[in-house]
Amino acid sequence: MSAATLFPAGVSTSSRDEPVVRVRELRRAFGESVVLDGVDLDLAPGEFIAVLGRSGSGKTTLLRALAGLDHGVEGELRSGREPAVVFQDPRLLPWRDARANVGLGLRGDRAEIEARVSDALREVGLADRGEAWPRELSGGQRQRVALARALVREPDLLLLDEPFSALDALTRVSAQRLVQELWTRHRPAVVLVTHDVEEALLLADRLIVIDDGRIIHDERPALGERPRRRDDPRLVERRRALLALLGVDDAAA
Amino acid sequence: MSAHTAGAAAASRATNAAAATEASRPRRVSRRIGWRWVSPAVLLALWQVLSATGVLPEQTLAAPTDILSAAVDLTKTGELPTALLISLQRAALGLLLGTVVAIVAGVIAGVSRVGDVVVDPPMQMLRTVPLFGLVPLFILWFGIGETPKVLLVALGVVVPLYLNLVAALRGVDRELLEVADSLRLSRRERWRHVVIPAVLPEALVGFRQSLGIAWLALIVAEQIAASEGLGYMINNARDFLQTDVIIVGLLAYAILGLLxxxxxxxxxxxxxxxxxxxxxx
Structure with missing residues (x-):
């Protein structure tokens, strides 16, 4: 099905043993304030990692560095061959319809691009909304277009910067499920930046916590296969521990 | 307020008047649009009566019917179409020149910091220059041929378009530019998909203002010294007290502006x- 057209065999990911992301001693300072202070990180192909941290901890700065959007970082940084970003808000071009937004900047054979765009829109459940202007779509639909725009590029690294935080609770749940499905099908390496511990535990295989520009915690919780349940005792237990690590009292959270 | 901006305001008021009333009128009222023609029609009839009874002498203002027949005659002889075409040519040339200069200067100032430092101050100075006050200088520099007329139009066009364009370029959503970066768009694709559509609405507002000034500048320029065109036709008519021809010329200007x-x-x-x-x- 569409998975096959989006990720032709042999092109999908880099070779299995080579990490998609390799970061050593990554540093980023804005004037006096140091936002990233010696970050080391390796990411295997297909690995789903969540980056947790309080606001201002440097997690978004790390993601922007991985996306190649930050030219002021120091240290060693090797990121995906084809990284794709989904931002907190959809950031669609308001003057292009959904199709054109998804196909933005794709090069090559016109007909093939059209087919890929159709596949991507179908995968995010918007096959019939391709001709809609962004303003005609709901918030959740817009974010799904943004997801299609990232996916259609056949990324080996998918960078998600709190992509669900602007959505209402119900839309968020279905968007999270969609990301999980897409990841299961295409297996890009994923970096999900979030401040939602539960979301991180539901979706990711590996969690890192950033504080003051450093990775202070790195774990691969044994939570079993997806889809995971929010009330799974293992998940609840990890959630409590991680919240404590982030300095949040669970009872208050 | 400088003469230039005053001129701009007057011009845009004139050209936007029709648009504004049309846009602001609620939908349901537009069905009764017929009523809006009543008062102009009454005024027109009054004018005709005053002319016919001799209260309004022909040397002051010709009767509407005379104006109509003058328009028909001038069209038949080819005088009006020729004059119209020549004025249109001047306006188009000046508009083109002014638009090109405004776009080049606007892009330089709107995109690069250095460009802004270099280009913006002279453009801001230009803004304060009273456009029509330049006429005597232009005649001294360029004589009374086509050049001063086209340049006056161009000069009037440059400023509003430039100002709007620079503001629009500076206001392009940075987040969308970041998307362009993250999608690895080429410089060309960036302009085509992000920058140009983003600045277009504001640039067109500037262009409409420029258009208003262009016609105004043309009318003034053609009053000074012209051997052809609508201005020449009007000036000629003045010498022979042909108020009907003057009105026909003014109507032609108005129609061009509206169009x-x-x-x-x-x-x-x-x-x-x-x-x-x-x-x-």
Whole structure:
């Protein structure tokens, strides 16, 4: 099905043993304030990692560095061959319809691009909304277009910067499920930046916590296969521990 | 307020008047649009009566019927179409020149910091220059041929378009530019998909203002010294006290102004389709 057209065999990911992301001693300072202070990180192909941290901890700065959007970082940084970003808000071009937004900047054979765009829109459940202007779509639909725009590029690294935080609770749940499905099908390496511990535990295989520009915690919780349940005792237990690590009292959270 | 901006305001008021009333009128009232013609028709009839009874002498203001027949005659002899074409040519040339200069200067100032430092101060100075005060200088420099007329139009066009364009370029959503970066768009794709559509609405507003000034500048320029064109036709008529021909010339200017404004409005509507479509759905 569409998975096959989006990720032709042999092109999908880099070779299995080579990490998609390799970061050593990554540093980023804005004037006096140091936002990233010696970050080391390796990411295997297909690995789903969540980056947790309080606001201002440097997690978004790390993601922007991985996306190649930050030219002021120091240290060693090797990121995906084809990284794709989904931002907190959809950031669609308001003057292009959904199709054109998804196909933005794709090069090559016109007909093939059209087919890929159709596949991507179908995968995010918007096959019939391709001709809609962004303003005609709901918030959740817009974010799904943004997801299609990232996916259609056949990324080996998918960078998600709190992509669900602007959505209402119900839309968020279905968007999270969609990301999980897409990841299961295409297996890009994923970096999900979030401040939602539960979301991180539901979706990711590996969690890192950033504080003051450093990775202070790195774990691969044994939570079993997806889809995971929010009330799974293992998940609840990890959630409590991680919240404590982030300095949040669970009872208050 | 400088003469230049005063001129701009007057011009845009004139050309936008029709647009404004049309836009602001609620839908249900437009069905009774017929009523809006009553008072102009009454005034016109009054004018005709005053002319016919001799209260309004022909040397002061010709009767509407005389104006109509003058228009027909001038069209038949080819005098009016020729004059119209020549004035249109001057306006188009000046508009083209002014637009090119405004776009080049606007892009330089709007995109690069150095360009802004270099280009913006002289453009801001230009803004304060009273446009029509330059006429004597222009005659000294360029004589009374086509050059001073075209240049005066061009000069009037440059400023509003430049100002709007620079503001629009500076206001391009940085987040969308970041998307362009993250999608690895080429410089060309960036302009085509992000920058140009983003600045187009504001640039067109500037262009409409420029258009208003262009006609105003043309009318003034053609008053000074012209051996052809609408201004020449009007000046000639003045010498022979032909008020009907003068009015015909003024009407021709007005129609040209309305026509070009309508064209830009159509462009604006096309450029803003994404904002207007589906809103009522």
């Amino acid at each position: 070009t404004d309508a064209i830009v409005r159509v462009l604006e509507r096309r450029a803003l389709r994404y904002r207007d479509e589906g809103v009522l759905a």
